[in-house]
Amino acid sequence: MARTEPITRLEVAACPTHRMDVKHYSPYEVGCACLSEERREALATRLAAARAEGNPLAEMAE
16 A cells, blocks of 8 residues: 555654655555554554644654
8 A cells, every 4th residue: 555644753753764765664554664564553553643632743754
């Protein structure tokens, strides 16, 4: 699945090694290639909660 949302601060925090490599995140709606499917699902849940709370971690990463 191709990404439809920008990379968020929470996703970069989950994989800071590749924060400057957009291609690393692009094949996944949430997360990146370093994360297992289970960790990407958990990250998606955390991201949805952060968005609902207005948490700045849900904002686009610079």
